[in-house]
Amino acid sequence: MSTIAFTAGELPDEYEDLRRTVADFTDNVVAPVSESHDTAKTFPYEIVSGMADMGLFGLPFPEEYDGMGGDYFALCLAIEELARVNQSVAITLEAGVSLGAMPVYRFGTEEQKQEWLPMLASGKALAAFGLTEPGAGSDAGGTRTTARLEEGDAGSEWAINGSKAFITNSGTDITRLVTVTAVTGQREGRDGTAKPEISTILVPTSTPGFTAEPAYNKVGWHSSDTHPLSFDNVRVPEANLLGERGRGYANFLRILDEGRIAVGALAVGAAQGCVDESVRYAKEREAFGAPIGSNQAIAFKIARMEARTMTARAAYYTAAAKMLAGKPFKKDAAIAKLVAGEAAMDNARDATQIHGGYGFMNEYLVARQYRDSKILEVGEGTTEVQLMLIARELGL
Structure with missing residues (x-):
């Protein structure tokens, strides 16, 4: 294209x-x-x-x-x-x-x-990305899962032990692969102290010792697959190392930067869905003898929802354009994720209010958007992480 x-x-x-x-x-x-x-x-x-x-x-x-x-x-x-x-x-x-x-x-x-x-x-x-751990969410550098090279029957193998949390697409009937971040040794940091060496390793889900634990009972995203994972002496060939050894941390940061643009797009879609449902409802629902959309309080609320959506869409379009042009896009991706996630949550809240009691009923789309949208301010980097990244890119 x-x-x-x-x-x-x-x-x-x-x-x-x-x-x-x-x-x-x-x-x-x-x-x-x-x-x-x-x-x-x-x-x-x-x-x-x-x-x-x-x-x-x-x-x-x-x-x-x-x-x-x-x-x-x-x-x-x-x-x-x-x-x-x-x-x-x-x-x-x-x-x-x-x-x-x-x-x-x-x-x-x-x-x-x-x-x-x-x-x-x-x-x-499907494949999944095993990054987050029970004790290392935003602090992805706090990885505790380990992978040690050991001699096996077929040569050198990675022996992986540890656990991951909140991993999407990790336990479906068609999931075949999980890319796992793990500590593979120690390296000297810029300050001269020892730092964990983090690498990424491909783990087929059929490997003995790999377990997708029972799915989470989530607030939203009910038909998305999300599991904790455990690795009990999971052994895969040395050739399953993905990328250069010790570059796992840097590599997954690149993946997360790209992913923030895609999650921004998802959040924009959610925000747009709330606008669409609210416009339709405001035209159909009558109160005091007139459609509620003729009430300026409702009309202005929907107008703000549309403005948020258009602003967020422009942000992720900009980030995607820079990415495809080979230009630095880390700050733009963080901005897209930030403004789109907040737009989705704000629009879902306003759409629920516009729908009144019906908005509190789960059969209405806006109720599902309300439950689903909160994770957009958390997943693939919290709002606070995005603010930190933006400030850092500004030299602060």
């Missing part, structure tokens, strides 16, 4: 065609079953299969790996459209590509790419 270019806010044809296709799929396939999956807390395998058939999981990958030959912005557009109606489905795509397959594409050997990317790009299999 071509370089992102905007004229009066319009997308180039190839992006607009993709957006419309995903929007149609969202409205006609995802929307009708979203409430039932959310209520039953079931993973939407039939929706994921449909997304796979559309090639969404392969959007940013080259055709040589069975991808669609698109780019990261195309992925973001798809995620945004899905999140209008179902954040669980949107995060399944985001995590499956940005956190699951992208580390292999960015840092894998050609052999690793050939082994894993066609499977993951097809959407017939």
Whole structure:
């Protein structure tokens, strides 16, 4: 696809065609079953299969790996459209590509790419990114999971022990791979003191000793798959090291920077969904003999929701454009994640208020958006972490 270019806010044809296709799929396939999956807390395998058939999981990958030959912005557009109606489905795509397959594409050997990317790009299999630990959330450098090189029957092997927390797409029937960050030794820091050497290692989920523990009982994202993971002397070949040894910390920071743009897109979709539902309801619902949208208090609230959404969309578009142009984008990604996450939460709160008592009923989309949106101020870097990153990029 071509370089992102905007004229009066319009997308180039190839992006607009993709957006419309995903929007149609969202409205006609995802929307009708979203409430039932959310209520039953079931993973939407039939929706994921449909997304796979559309090639969404392969959007940013080259055709040589069975991808669609698109780019990261195309992925973001798809995620945004899905999140209008179902954040669980949107995060399944985001995590499956940005956190699951992208580390292999960015840092894998050609052999690793050939082994894993066609499977993951097809959407017939999912991968997860095992970073967060029970005692190391925002402090990702506090990793306690260890991986030691030991001699095994087939040569040198990594023996992995430890645990991970809040890992998306890690326990589905089609999950085949988890990329794990682990301490593989010690290195000398800039201040001369010993620091943990963190590396990333590919762990097939069929490996003995790997366990996806029972799924979490979450406030929202009920049809997204999220598990704690445990590693009990999990042994994989030395060749499963992903990227250079000791570069795991730096590599996953790059992955998280990219992921913040995609989560920003997801949050924009959620915010837009709240606007759409509120406009529809304000036109249909009557009180005191007139549609409630004729009440300036309601109209102005929705106007602010639209302004938040447009501002957040511009932020993630800007970050994506810089990323694709090869320019520094860390600050822009943090800003996109920050403003979009807050827009989603604020819009969900306002949409629930506009809907009154109906907004408190789970069968209404705005109620689900309200429950789902809070994690957008926490996952892939909290609001406070984004502020820290922005301040740091400003030299503060």
